Amino acid sequence: MGQKIVAVTGNEAVANALRQVNPDVSAAYPITPATDIMQRFTSFVSNGLVKTEMILVESEHSAMSACIGASAAGGRVMTATASQGLALMWELLFIASGSRLPIVMALVNRALSAPLNIHGDHSDGMGARDCGWIQLWSENAQEAYDNTIQAFRIAEHMDIRLPVMTCMDGFIISHSIERIEYLDDYAVKNFVGEYKQLNPLLDIEHPVSYGPLILPDYYMEFRRAHAEVMSKVPGVVLDVAKDFEKISGRKYGLFETYRLDDAEVGLVILNSAAGTSKDVIDEFRNRGIKAGLLKPRLYRPFPYEEVGEALKHLKAVCVLDRADAFGASYGPLFMDIASSIYHYKNKPILINKIYGLGGRDYLPEHAELVLNELAEIAKTGKVKTFKEYIGVRE
Amino acid sequence: MATPLSLKELSKKELLLTAGHRMCSGCGAPPVVKMVLLASDYPVVASNATGCLEVSTCISEYTAWKIPWIHNAFENAAATLSGVETMYRSLKKQGKIDKEIKFIAFGGDGGTYDIGFQSLSGAMERGHDMLYICYDNGAYMNTGIQRSSATPLGADTTTCPAGSVVPGKLQERKDLTKIMAAHGIPYVAQASPSHWSDLMKKVRKALEIKGPKFMNIISPCNRGWRSAANDAILLSRLAVETCYWPLYEIENGVTRVTVKPKEKKPLVDFLKPQGRFKHLFAPENEWLLKKAQDDVNAYWERLLKEEEFTKSEEVPKEQ
Numbered sequence: 001m002g003q004k005i006v007a008v009t010g011n012e013a014v015a016n017a018l019r020q021v022n023p024d025v026s027a028a029y030p031i032t033p034a035t036d037i038m039q040r041f042t043s044f045v046s047n048g049l050v051k052t053e054m055i056l057v058e059s060e061h062s063a064m065s066a067c068i069g070a071s072a073a074g075g076r077v078m079t080a081t082a083s084q085g086l087a088l089m090w091e092l093l094f095i096a097s098g099s100r101l102p103i104v105m106a107l108v109n110r111a112l113s114a115p116l117n118i119h120g121d122h123s124d125g126m127g128a129r130d131c132g133w134i135q136l137w138s139e140n141a142q143e144a145y146d147n148t149i150q151a152f153r154i155a156e157h158m159d160i161r162l163p164v165m166t167c168m169d170g171f172i173i174s175h176s177i178e179r180i181e182y183l184d185d186y187a188v189k190n191f192v193g194e195y196k197q198l199n200p201l202l203d204i205e206h207p208v209s210y211g212p213l214i215l216p217d218y219y220m221e222f223r224r225a226h227a228e229v230m231s232k233v234p235g236v237v238l239d240v241a242k243d244f245e246k247i248s249g250r251k252y253g254l255f256e257t258y259r260l261d262d263a264e265v266g267l268v269i270l271n272s273a274a275g276t277s278k279d280v281i282d283e284f285r286n287r288g289i290k291a292g293l294l295k296p297r298l299y300r301p302f303p304y305e306e307v308g309e310a311l312k313h314l315k316a317v318c319v320l321d322r323a324d325a326f327g328a329s330y331g332p333l334f335m336d337i338a339s340s341i342y343h344y345k346n347k348p349i350l351i352n353k354i355y356g357l358g359g360r361d362y363l364p365e366h367a368e369l370v371l372n373e374l375a376e377i378a379k380t381g382k383v384k385t386f387k388e389y390i391g392v393r394e
Numbered sequence: 395m396a397t398p399l400s401l402k403e404l405s406k407k408e409l410l411l412t413a414g415h416r417m418c419s420g421c422g423a424p425p426v427v428k429m430v431l432l433a434s435d436y437p438v439v440a441s442n443a444t445g446c447l448e449v450s451t452c453i454s455e456y457t458a459w460k461i462p463w464i465h466n467a468f469e470n471a472a473a474t475l476s477g478v479e480t481m482y483r484s485l486k487k488q489g490k491i492d493k494e495i496k497f498i499a500f501g502g503d504g505g506t507y508d509i510g511f512q513s514l515s516g517a518m519e520r521g522h523d524m525l526y527i528c529y530d531n532g533a534y535m536n537t538g539i540q541r542s543s544a545t546p547l548g549a550d551t552t553t554c555p556a557g558s559v560v561p562g563k564l565q566e567r568k569d570l571t572k573i574m575a576a577h578g579i580p581y582v583a584q585a586s587p588s589h590w591s592d593l594m595k596k597v598r599k600a601l602e603i604k605g606p607k608f609m610n611i612i613s614p615c616n617r618g619w620r621s622a623a624n625d626a627i628l629l630s631r632l633a634v635e636t637c638y639w640p641l642y643e644i645e646n647g648v649t650r651v652t653v654k655p656k657e658k659k660p661l662v663d664f665l666k667p668q669g670r671f672k673h674l675f676a677p678e679n680e681w682l683l684k685k686a687q688d689d690v691n692a693y694w695e696r697l698l699k700e701e702e703f704t705k706s707e708e709v710p711k712e713q
């Protein structure tokens with residue numbers, strides 16, 4: 001298990017993971033805060049450190065289009081984007097997943113315009129959560145690195161063949177230096193293995209047609225088949241995590257729980273803000289308040305049953321969303337958590353806070369405020385507001 | 395050796411777009427595609443933009459394509475194929491594939507002149523080894539004959555219908571062939587299915603040239619042109635003979651008009667058989683008819699001058 005300890009940014013870690021995976025083709029277009037990944041990667045290309053053929057396209061729409069073509073052709077493909085770039089890819093995201101193409105994309109989460117904002121926020125990833133891709137979310141650079149490597153194995157698994165988006169917070173993680181452990185190149189190469197083709201377009205002896213028109217007579221069967229494949233994803237994610245633990249010593253599940261087993265109040269939160277929350281939970285524990293946390297990792301497909309089981313014993317839970325779902329009553333993560341505990345007779349009281357939009361800092365005092373409120377709800381059973389924005393000017 | 399371009403020899407070759415597709419009978423697009431694929435002695439992998447050709451040739455469990463074929467979306471046939479071609483180069487470099495394969499993208503005028511223009515321009519600029527073919531029927535036919543930037547001046551479409559105030563399309567066509575030539579790519583050509591041998595020679599030539607190539611091929615649509623179902627080839631011939639659709643190529647900056655009609659027919663010969671131009675023959679629209687003819691004359695004159703002018707740039711063939 002030769003591992004190297006380094007101090008790098010999230011983007012650098014992801015770029016290094018991509019170098020180690022060494023894909024056949026990549027197509028990309030610059031957008032902050034993801035640009036840096038591809039800049040670093042193209043320097044690997046220019047210096048002969050990878051075999052990857054780059055396609056430096058004229059838009060993200062073409063980036064994803066070219067990734068689709070390259071993946072259908074029959075090889076390993078990756079790209080990276082954020083925010084407006086992901087929005088521009090929108091129609092192709094469904095085509096990539098509907099065509100069952102195992103493309104891996106690093107998404108560096110950033111707010112959506114308008115107003116224009118380049119900072120960390122989950123609106124981009126949340127907007128694309130139901131497009132048939134697998135989504136893995138990452139708290140820190142280490143997780144982003146580890147998820148990137150595992151993403152290829154999950155995407156390319158013969159029972160799955162679906163694209164995977166790996167998410168990390170823009171700037172907060174992408175541009176901050178952390179201590180992380182790199183696997184050695186050989187271990188990563190072995191772990192991802194040789195790419196296995198499935199119906200490659202370049203097999204001219206066995207011509208295939210990709211992208212048919214499917215009328216009402218069969219369309220629904222196609223969509224159901226996609227849904228069925230989605231249901232196999234959690235099992236594969238866990239298998240891949242087990243193999244990954246063997247080479248890294250690092251354990252991954254469908255989600256992470258922190259001091260949750262005996263907790264009475266809990267936070268559910270994605271990505272980097274989970275780290276801050278854990279520190280505050282420790283303080284509350286020291287004060288005798290049984291607080292815990294759940295941080296989703298596999299966000300699509302969402303492991304409803306497992307999450308429900310993990311949360312059902314709590315008295316009060318706050319779901320913190322770094323994106324709002326305009327017009328819906330609650331944030332997107334809240335709605336998933338609510339669905340996962342809906343079936344239980346005894347279940348926690350759920351509240352929702354919207355935080356950190358457009359890179360607004362999530363501070364320990366925000367977690368404190370929420371945990372105090374949860375403790376009060378647990379005691380009295382009374383809720384003042386089910387949903388509100390925190391850390392915002394009134 | 396390449397299959398000679400004789401009907402006798404070509405008739406022995408397999409058609410790679412099979413019968414049984416669902417395009418309208420008499421549509422110009424299937425013969426265009428068949429000619430293009432017949433011209434190649436190399437295996438071809440194709441991409442196809444959303445449009446009539448795409449929706450009608452690969453429905454549910456059926457496909458009319460005997461070659462590897464990919465449809466992605468409407469505006470990205472070029473970007474998609476650039477991905478396929480790049481994967482081919484990658485796998486070839488790695489020794490995982492050794493065959494010589496050619497890459498051809500097919501797009502309608504809407505998918506090429508308009509919504510797919512950026513994708514096309516980008517792919518050409520990047521220098522992918524591929525041939526992009528636009529089958530130009532002058533409107534968004536698949537969605538019901540809406541105006542595109544390839545729609546001819548004065549034509550009646552469902553979004554610029556000829557009415558009592560607006561006499562059809564008021565703008566001239568975008569000159570896409572020249573715009574592609576301005577990309578400085580090694581080969582650009584216009585062709586017509588009426589002149590099959592000219593068309594196939596151009597495809598052949600294009601496939602032998604490394605790098606990005608573009609061909610614009612007129613493709614009559616009886617539904618949209620409001621013409622007789624059996625007139626596709628006749629109309630494409632009249633398009634050439636009236637100089638509405640000049641047959642020419644631009645190879646490394648040198649323009650060559652490949653077919654010069656012995657006698658240049660009046661434009662009305664091409665317009666008359668088409669219902670989409672019917673209103674142009676009303677007295678109040680005479681000016682438009684005249685403008686259409688003037689435009690064709692001017693364009694043709696300019697093209698001949700361009701041929702003359704660029705001749706000097708021709709690189710002498712090695713003996």
Ligand SMILES: Cc1ncc(C[n+]2csc(CCOP(=O)(O)OP(=O)(O)O)c2C)c(N)n1
Pocket residue numbers: 443444445446447468469501502503504505506531532533534535536537542
């Ligand atoms: C992004 C997007 N916009 C619009 C459409 C609807 N659409 C599908 S085909 C088509 C027209 C195609 O026209 P053209 O490219 O000229 O091909 P034709 O059908 O005439 O052969 C349109 C507007 C679409 N599929 N995707």
Ligand code: SF4
Pocket residue numbers: 416417418420421422423446447450531535536614615616617618
């Ligand atoms: S509508 Fe026109 S272009 Fe489309 S299939 Fe029919 S004839 Fe061909």
Ligand SMILES: [Mg+2]
Pocket residue numbers: 502503504530531532533534535
């Ligand atoms: Mg058209």
